[in-house]
Amino acid sequence: MTLLVLVFLAAGCAPKPPATVFQNSTIDALLDGNYDGELTFGELKKHGDFGLGTFDAVDGEMLALEGEFYQMRGDGSVSRVPDHVKTPFSAVVFYQPTGHEFITGPVDYTGLQKRLDGHRTMEGHAYAFLVDGRFTSVKVRSVGKQKPPYPPLADVVKTQSVWELADVEGTLVGFWFPPSMKHVNVPGYHFHFITKDRKRGGHVLGVTVDRVKTSRQSLDAIHIALPAQPPATRAVSDRESELHKVEK
Numbered sequence: 001m002t003l004l005v006l007v008f009l010a011a012g013c014a015p016k017p018p019a020t021v022f023q024n025s026t027i028d029a030l031l032d033g034n035y036d037g038e039l040t041f042g043e044l045k046k047h048g049d050f051g052l053g054t055f056d057a058v059d060g061e062m063l064a065l066e067g068e069f070y071q072m073r074g075d076g077s078v079s080r081v082p083d084h085v086k087t088p089f090s091a092v093v094f095y096q097p098t099g100h101e102f103i104t105g106p107v108d109y110t111g112l113q114k115r116l117d118g119h120r121t122m123e124g125h126a127y128a129f130l131v132d133g134r135f136t137s138v139k140v141r142s143v144g145k146q147k148p149p150y151p152p153l154a155d156v157v158k159t160q161s162v163w164e165l166a167d168v169e170g171t172l173v174g175f176w177f178p179p180s181m182k183h184v185n186v187p188g189y190h191f192h193f194i195t196k197d198r199k200r201g202g203h204v205l206g207v208t209v210d211r212v213k214t215s216r217q218s219l220d221a222i223h224i225a226l227p228a229q230p231p232a233t234r235a236v237s238d239r240e241s242e243l244h245k246v247e248k
């Protein structure tokens, strides 16, 4: 009996798992053309089951959902990511949503972001968001594999492929990072999308919501895995507009 009580007490006192974003490298290093993957997806999976990122030589957009990692390439193909493949930049969490909301559209991307804003009660924290359901339209893009010497990301996206998916079921996976983190990760909202049948997807440029369920997780820490070699840097006069070109 005594033993049982002790077990219950121990369980009650156990600290909650930390709500930590794990990422390798920084968005600034990626913008500067540091596309050589340093971290394997096998390693990345130890740090989260939900998130987004890219691949060695920016060979497509990455989305992780429920522990499955997907590669959404510039040719429109979607496939599972083998553990040996490497990433130059990804961000993941162990997704533990704290609440949800149903939204009935039509609601555009700005309207959706305003609804999600209402759930960001800790202004200084980052947030993970999941939006699952039916969309009237989703505009996604992906980029093709690059060859060294790598061009900056702002040049890579000039050759991106863009697709408009109409009347589609699927899931948005993404983050909101505070403006103060703009050299670390993309400030504001950043979503990747994958269809329910896991056959299409990419980096989100726009959506119109039909009927969806949203959920979120407040994140109070970031763990950044640093590369062995320092990333190459360029002198950039206006990184904010460069980031806007790349992400929006």
Ligand SMILES: [Zn+2]
Pocket (backbone or CB within 6 Å): 052, 061, 190, 191, 192, 203, 204
């Ligand atoms: Zn993206």
